[in-house]
Amino acid sequence: MTTRHDTPDIFALSEIHGPVLRPGDPAYADEVTGFNLAALHTPDVVVGATGPDDIVTAMRWAKATDTPVAVQATGHGANFPIEKGLLINTARMTDVRIDPATRTATIAAGAKWSHVMAAAAPHGLAGLSGTSTDAGVIGYTLGGGLPVLGRAYGYAADLVRSFQVVTPDGRLRETDPQHEPELFWALRGGKGNVGVVTSLVTELLPLPRLYGGGIYCPGEHTEALLQAWADWTRTVPDEMCSAFTILRLPPIPQIPEPLRGGFWARVAIAWPGLPAEGEALIAPLREAAPVAVDTVEVMDHAALDRIHMEPQDPLPGRESCLLLRDLPPDAIRAFLDQAGPAAGVDFPLLMVEIRHMGGAMSRPSAVEDAVCARDALYFIDSVGIMAAPPAAEAIEQATQQLYTAMAPYGTGRTMVNIHGTPGDEQDRARAWTPEVYERLRHDKAVYDPTNLLRYGHAVTPA
Numbered sequence: 468m469t470t471r472h473d474t475p476d477i478f479a480l481s482e483i484h485g486p487v488l489r490p491g492d493p494a495y496a497d498e499v500t501g502f503n504l505a506a507l508h509t510p511d512v513v514v515g516a517t518g519p520d521d522i523v524t525a526m527r528w529a530k531a532t533d534t535p536v537a538v539q540a541t542g543h544g545a546n547f548p549i550e551k552g553l554l555i556n557t558a559r560m561t562d563v564r565i566d567p568a569t570r571t572a573t574i575a576a577g578a579k580w581s582h583v584m585a586a587a588a589p590h591g592l593a594g595l596s597g598t599s600t601d602a603g604v605i606g607y608t609l610g611g612g613l614p615v616l617g618r619a620y621g622y623a624a625d626l627v628r629s630f631q632v633v634t635p636d637g638r639l640r641e642t643d644p645q646h647e648p649e650l651f652w653a654l655r656g657g658k659g660n661v662g663v664v665t666s667l668v669t670e671l672l673p674l675p676r677l678y679g680g681g682i683y684c685p686g687e688h689t690e691a692l693l694q695a696w697a698d699w700t701r702t703v704p705d706e707m708c709s710a711f712t713i714l715r716l717p718p719i720p721q722i723p724e725p726l727r728g729g730f731w732a733r734v735a736i737a738w739p740g741l742p743a744e745g746e747a748l749i750a751p752l753r754e755a756a757p758v759a760v761d762t763v764e765v766m767d768h769a770a771l772d773r774i775h776m777e778p779q780d781p782l783p784g785r786e787s788c789l790l791l792r793d794l795p796p797d798a799i800r801a802f803l804d805q806a807g808p809a810a811g812v813d814f815p816l817l818m819v820e821i822r823h824m825g826g827a828m829s830r831p832s833a834v835e836d837a838v839c840a841r842d843a844l845y846f847i848d849s850v851g852i853m854a855a856p857p858a859a860e861a862i863e864q865a866t867q868q869l870y871t872a873m874a875p876y877g878t879g880r881t882m883v884n885i886h887g888t889p890g891d892e893q894d895r896a897r898a899w900t901p902e903v904y905e906r907l908r909h910d911k912a913v914y915d916p917t918n919l920l921r922y923g924h925a926v927t928p929a
């Protein structure tokens with residue numbers, strides 16, 4: 468059966484300055500493909516937006532034709548396929564303006580953290596990036612934004628001053644704590660549920676340098692390092708940010724020697740204070756197990772990617788996560804049984820991680836937002852690289868078993884940014900508390916009553 472979404476009248480999109488492409492057009496595949504290759508997008512039409520006007524035109528057309536809309540900047544969050552409707556690609560909108568006087572950045576829809584870091588660094592400023600500066604600022608921040616320096620400064624969403632956003636009625640709106648405060652609330656943690664953001668203004672921090680990197684031990688010492696790290700996290704000041712990771716790295720040239728092809732236990736460190744203090748604080752970790760590689764050093768903030776060493780090239784990733792109330796001995800045991808040396812070197816997940824939460828991330832935002840992870844003291848996340856079956860099945864099974872084993876120690880909730888493939892409504896709702904989810908449903912009914920923005924981590928309108 469042919470629906471009108473199969474043959475959208477794209478002539479109405481002729482005012483758009485960027486490309487407007489349909490399946491079969493030579494540039495279509497490049498336009499829809501993002502960082503995560505696990506989801507193959509096949510929308511009826513993709514618009515390469517060049518500015519807010521293009522997004523307004525696209526949204527008005529979508530409203531007039533009742534066409535569902537999805538947004539992609541980098542595709543780091545592309546863990547579900549967009550099979551119908553309109554995809555707005557914001558990747559061309561990379562403008563970043565720094566105001567050193569107010570220590571703020573105005574960041575366009577398609578800018579990555581690497582763009583912001585490069586623009587802010589000459590002023591001695593930096594933003595609250597996650598573990599990869601290749602991710603888009605807007606998508607990351609709408610999902611709360613769990614930063615590398617989260618224990619020291621809180622969530623990225625907490626620092627946003629204002630948004631410019633096109634709501635599904637096709638109106639370009641400015642929102643901040645004084646103007647449409649409910650819209651402002653829903654955008655900070657509620658993901659892309661109530662509009663397509665064209666830019667945001669965020670505070671920056673005076674952080675030209677930090678002390679950070681990774682302490683890597685051979686995988687057979689996982690238990691000693693994990694136990695030492697878990698004990699140590701109970702003693703450190705709020706500003707000490709760290710994560711424990713088990714890595715089974717493939718033998719590919721993108722991974723530097725001597726890490727390439729190895730099985731490693733790692734503690735990643737990010738300390739924004741004086742390097743000498745940071746060095747003294749992490750000394751027990753360096754003595755906990757034989758250290759094979761130690762990259763912890765004073766670094767430019769813009770070199771943040773060296774801390775977690777996230778992949779820079781597109782790949783088909785299957786991620787998942789769970790917020791943990793605490794990390795008691797039983798939880799450590801369960802984690803080791805699932806992903807430690809006992810699981811073997813052939814265990815199919817590339818990385819399994821526990822991040823230390825708390826600190827500033829447990830304090831409320833100055834202006835209330837929709838971030839729901841403030842009660843978690845730890846956070847577990849994992850990534851598998853989805854090759855052809857049977858690898859994909861093995862990854863799925865290992866992921867299910869890991870999170871089932873960790874469930875007794877969890878809050879029952881995820882973070883929307885790292886939730887992974889969205890399931891049914893009950894599954895998607897796990898990214899928020901029931902109260903926040905209900906409030907988002909009401910906001911969705913106000914701003915997106917016909918559910919144009921229905922892809923991915925979509926909230927069902929009340």
Ligand SMILES: Cc1cc2nc3c(=O)[nH]c(=O)nc-3n(C[C@H](O)[C@H](O)[C@H](O)COP(=O)(O)OP(=O)(O)OC[C@H]3O[C@@H](n4cnc5c(N)ncnc54)[C@H](O)[C@@H]3O)c2cc1C
Pocket residue numbers: 501502537538539540541542543544545557576596597598599601602603604605606607608609610611612613614615658659660662663664665777778884885923
């Ligand atoms: C290697 C890696 C490391 C990561 N590390 C972290 C981390 O440390 N902390 C963390 O919090 N997350 C992290 N993430 C998750 C990341 O924050 C999310 O995938 C986020 O969605 C990326 O945004 P994007 O715009 O780059 O991705 P995209 O795939 O382009 O967009 C993802 C979603 O964001 C929304 N979105 C994007 N742009 C807009 C817009 N202009 N208006 C409305 N909605 C929009 C849409 O819902 C879209 O589907 C990581 C992901 C990867 C792959």
